Amino acid sequence: MSQLDFSQHHVLLTGASGGVGQALATELVRRGMRVTLVARPSSALQDLAQRLNQQVIELDLLNADAAQQLRQYAQQSLSTTRPVTGIIHNAGSAYTRLFEHSDWPQQQRLLMLNLMSPMAITHALLPYLKQRPEALVMTIGSVFGAIGYPSQAAYCASKAGLQRFTEALHRECSDSTVQVFHCQPRAIETALNHGAMAQLNQQLGSAVDSPQWVAQQICQQLQHGKPRRVLGWPERIFVPLNALFPRLVDGALRKPYRLISQLLKEHYS
Ligand SMILES: NC(=O)c1ccc[n+]([C@@H]2O[C@H](COP(=O)([O-])OP(=O)(O)OC[C@H]3O[C@@H](n4cnc5c(N)ncnc54)[C@H](OP(=O)(O)O)[C@@H]3O)[C@@H](O)[C@H]2O)c1
Structure with missing residues (x-):
């Protein structure tokens, strides 16, 4: 994969x-990228x-026409000096409950935002992106995409x-000018990581990364053209371990399961 030149790109x-x-956004702009927020x-x-002197699209990604709105914006950018060349799917939400106690409509919204929306937007943008001399699609996943974690079904x-969507797309785009990336961070210090889950991380002494560090890692991944990355140690070992020896990880997650069950009882009963 070729190195990515940030100054040639304009991402959504x-x-x-x-x-x-x-x-x-701050790190991408610092490296010369144009970013529509x-x-x-x-x-x-x-x-x-x-602060960054960049454009904004105010949009609820759960709106039925969100993908079309972003496609139109990209098409219209062709008349500017720096047309859109890619998208980074970073929006997401989390919901910490044991599955049996969860609210189903809330789970559905989470699946729409974290999975269906990036797929729908990519589907709408891909014909446009394939016409660009260089383009990129990146999805921000999680180590929890590779390890089933109690309370996060x-x-x-x-x-x-x-x-899996990003991996298939990466392989489909291998003969095109579109580079496809997937990054899997571990826990990060943001609003998404709150309540019982934040308490669990604290009690287990799990590492929680700063958003600035994660942003730098994502930019390095883009720069070096690496299609996939898992961030953090020992998570980089836990992911292949879970794929090869899931029963070992079953055992290792019993303590977190008991703790999170207890914390959720304290938070919600
Ligand atoms: N924090 C972690 O521990 C962690 C770990 C691994 C992976 N990740 C992943 O990293 C990504 C960023 O998460 P974060 O930690 O930065 O979370 P965050 O601080 O809660 O930010 C979530 C972002 O998603 C946007 N969003 C939520 N619902 C939306 C909607 N319906 N339409 C448009 N935008 C919406 C929010 O914007 P508005 O609500 O203002 O619209 C906000 O900009 C997510 O994909 C997350 O899964 C996070």
Whole structure:
């Protein structure tokens, strides 16, 4: 894979107002990329746009016409000096509950945002991107896409789906000008990682990365043209271990399961 020249690219970044999104937008712009910031309307989004001097698309990705709106924006950018060359699917939400106690509509919304929306947007944009001399599609997954974690069933399902979707797309695009990337971070210090899950990480002494560090790792991945990356140690070992010897990981996750069950009882009963 060839090295990526940031100054040649203009990406749509979803989830731009969140913890990873703000740090990633800042790092991409610092490296010379143009970034259109996509999220629902908020002062965080407007402040970021002003600070980085970049454009904004205020959009709820769960709207039925969200993918078409982004496609139109990309088409219209052809009349500017720096047309859109890619998308980074970073928006996401989490929902920490034991599956039997979870609210089904909330799980459905999570699957729509984390999995269906990136697929729908990519489907709408791909014919446009394939016409560009260089283009990219990146999805932000999670180590939970590779390891089924108690209390995260829908989140794990959404990120596992996203990982396989991106892998298939990467292989389909191998003869094209579109580079496809997937990154799987571990826990990050953002609003998404709150409540019982944050407490669990604290009690287990699990590492939690800063959004700035994660943003730098994502940029290095893009720069070096690496299609896939798992961030963090020992997660890089746990992922292949779970694939090869899942019963070992079953055992290792019994303690976290008991702890999270207890914490969820304290939070929600
Ligand atoms: N934090 C972690 O521990 C962790 C670990 C591994 C992977 N990740 C992944 O990293 C990515 C970024 O997460 P984060 O930690 O930065 O979370 P965050 O701070 O909660 O940010 C989530 C972003 O998604 C946007 N979003 C949520 N619902 C939306 C909707 N309906 N339409 C448009 N945008 C919407 C939010 O914007 P608005 O709500 O303002 O619209 C916000 O910009 C996610 O894909 C997450 O799964 C996070």
